[in-house]
Amino acid sequence: MADAGAQAPVRRARRRTTRTAWVLRVIAVGYVLALVALPVASVVQHTFADGLGPVWDVLTSDDFLAALRLTVVVAGVAVVLNTVLGVGMGVLLARYRFPGRRLVSAVIDLPVSISPVVVGVALILVYGTYGWFGGALESIGIRVIFAVPGMVLATVLVSLPLVLREIVPTLEEAGLEQEQAAQSLGANAWQRFWRITLPTIRWALAYGVALSLARSLGEFGAVRVVSGSVSGVSQTLTLYVNDSYQELGPDAQRQAFAAAFVLMTVAVVLIVVIAALRPKEDRS
């Protein structure tokens, strides 16, 4: 700064923009620091305030392990379902023209734009005991709401378009030529999918799956509405955080923070994976 002042007038113009740049930089960094980075850091500090022992006790407790297991099952099934839908519908939307194509595309985008609570309530109104289909399903022994299937459906809905939206641009960019060449050489649809389509979209697919996984593991609102949240039975990790926090007392708080720390760590790992996948996707 000091020696810049001693420079010629041409330099003064540059110095002025540098000062603006500094102000902008400070605002941007300060805002993100105060809103995201500091709070996240303070949770880590809060979690380990009493050392590792109590955290370990929470992480090995029955309720936590049950919640972890349920979260993995629900998120796992949801991601598989959304990957199948995403790849299938992605290929159809990118490669085919059919009546109602834009409508299908809009329907897939809709659930993530609405409140997760609305998603949960919508499922209850159809699949709940007094819903449109709920009574009939329960009479044949299938319980959806306040059971695992409902939680899976809720999770599927809130992450519905994530895989599809990643692979459609890649498919459209890649075009049809390679596939047509393969077809003219006698490859059947299955061979074309495994040898050409899948390698083309693999990075976009990995990115979409990572996004879906992050969203599915962390879903709270929609699952909260349809689960009933009975600890050890229908409580996912996010519900465990909420229920523990709402209970008063230091033990409950510690449970909430320990589980939140686990979820946070998984989220950060997934962000790093996603960030690592992004440039590769651009290159392909």
Next chain:
Amino acid sequence: MSLLADVGAATPTRRGRRPGELTRGAGLGLGVGVLWLSLLVLLPLAAIAASAFDDGVAGFWSAVTDAEALATIRFTVGAAALVTVVNAVVGTLIAWVLVRDRFPGRRVLEVVIDVPFALPTIVAGLVLITLYGPSGPFGVNLVGTRAGVVLALLFVTLPFVVRSVQPLLIDADREVEQAAASLGADGFTIFRRVVLPTLTPAIVSGAALSFARALGEFGSVILISANLVGKTQVSSSYILTMIESQEPTAAAAVATLLLVVAVVVLVVLDVVQRRTARRG
């Protein structure tokens, strides 16, 4: 279902079809996909709209004009609007700094921006409470205040504008800006007259996404708002309270309002994107 019939009718079995026409296998896949989407998305959303009007238009009207419902709708829309404006300004600023500025820690900042996307919403709420709650280090307690709700909404919507503006800034033609500078325009004028017009569609679509998200947000808000009826209760939370107290019509009525706003936002986004794409 008429969609399915159309598709079936348009499915030729002969070889050498035109590109883009459905094959039999693709048609079958589409049928399964549409059925799945109907059961998963269309029917439940239809059920919401139907339940909202279970007691007719008068029932819907009295449900959404109920004093509590009105208070929560007013607060939610106001908070979402405020958050959207803040995001439009600060998000553009952050995107600018990320693209045009070079400083140590920029890549860290880049990753931190994505944290709100990946962090479970309930954890986001907990995270904010540790810093801005009763035992926070700054002595500010935002639990149970409207400011706390706005803070939580700002947290979860942070990436929207940044991530939609960033790619445009990267692609922006800097020669135009240099030309403006050589003609004597100062930094602010260049930004207002040259940069801002190119960024506007991206800012609008990012802001629209923030608005939709803020309007429906639940998880991150629930802990910091303390859910005070008439003060900090957001619409999502009101809907949950109603469905849990066996008042599905009241829940569905407010849910329908949120649903309509979400659809409007999606349509606006589509129009903006189409217009930008056409302009090339």
